[in-house]
Amino acid sequence: MDWPSAIKGFKTYLKLExxxxxxSINAYSNDLDKLYQFSDLQIIKKLPTEISLQDLRGFINWVNELGMIPSTQSRIISGIKAFYKYLLMEDLIAADPSELLETPRIPRKLPDTLSVPDIDKMIAAIDLSKPEGTRNKAILEVLYGCGLRVSELTELRLSNLFLQTDVEFIKVIGKGSKERLIPIGGEAIRALRIWIEQVRVHVEIKKGEEDMVFLNRRGKRLSRVYIFLLIKELAEITGLKKTISPHTFRHSFATHLIEGGADLRAVQEMLGHESITTTEIYTHLDRGFLKSTIIDFHPRS
Structure with missing residues (x-):
């Protein structure tokens, strides 16, 4: 089996099974393309089924020399491991050469967060005299109020909003098409209702987009790029010096919940993390909070 055929089969497996x-499929494919390029540069060219552990270690050294950071290397190794598990499952190889491939140690980086006043300033900076202003306010309220990934926000559907029940919530389709239910608070509900009931009803919606919550002026769903540009613009207007993105609102959602005493498992469920270890990164707290905790609870403070 040559490289293009193996990669094509792997992409089909990722999509269907x-x-x-x-x-995610494109990310895996791009990582395998790098291994294919490395193999093609060697004096003795090898098919994907002929690659050894030594070859893979040589590839990681090559990637390292290109200047790729440990987190990128780790992601590439994850893709390679998934690829060789697929080949093993399909009986195309007898042993997995990636089984003993070491993952580089990644320094744990605390995510950037915004304070509640920072978020309030950004929302207050939105021009509500324009139709898109009402939509943009709803976008920020939902991002921060529900801790969504940007792709989950752009794919949010009217049929997945449950705002008429005793406990209002939204249904989100996350990574790997996994569904989760997230409670939604008052400010986000109010902003959504104003957008949906007073502004969105006047948008001429394109066929196939009728169920999408957030639409542009042409009646099509918003792109991920638009959300990034919106947040960058609001950060500049409010004079925020931090480099922020839609994901910063997700980090802030988790951090503020945990600082407020929320149960870690509940936050894990709302974020859609498979492992609680991923959620634990949000247990970083500001120094003032730590100081007050010691003063309040340490017996000798």
């Missing part, structure tokens, strides 16, 4: 999103 693993139900991964297009972005």
């Amino acid at each position: 693993r139900s991964l999103a297009a972005n």
Whole structure:
């Protein structure tokens, strides 16, 4: 089996059997393309089924020399491991050469967060005299109020909003097409209702987009790029010096919940993390909070 055929088969497996999103499949494919390029540069060219552990270690050294950071290397190794598990499952190889491939140690980086006043300033900076202003306020309220990934926000559907029940919530389709239910608070509900009931009803919606919550002026769903540009613009208007993105609102959602005493398992469920270890990164707290905790609870403070 040559490289193009193996990669094509792997992408089909990821789509049909693993139900991964297009972005994830493209990321895996790009990582394998790098291994293919490395193999093609060698004096003795090898098929994917002929690659050894030594070859893979040589590839990681090559990637390292290109200047790729440990987190990128780790992601590439994850893709390679998934690829060789697929080949093993299909009986195309007898042993997995990636089984003993070491993952580089990644320094744990605390995510950037915004304070509640920072978030209030950004929302207050939105021009509500324009139709898109009402929509943009709802976008920020939902991002921060529900801790969504940007792709989950752009794919949010009217049929997945449950705002008429005793406990209001939204249904989100996350990574790997996994569904989760997230409670939604008052400010986000109010902003959504104003957008949906007073502004969105006047948008001429394109066919196939009728169920999408957030639409542009042409009646089509918003792109991920638009959400990034919106947040960058609001950060500049409010004079925020931090480099922020839609994901910063997700980090802030988790951090503020945990600082407020929320149960870690509940936050894990709302974020859609498979492992609680991923959620634990949000237990970083500001120094003032730590100081007050010691003063309040340490017997000798």
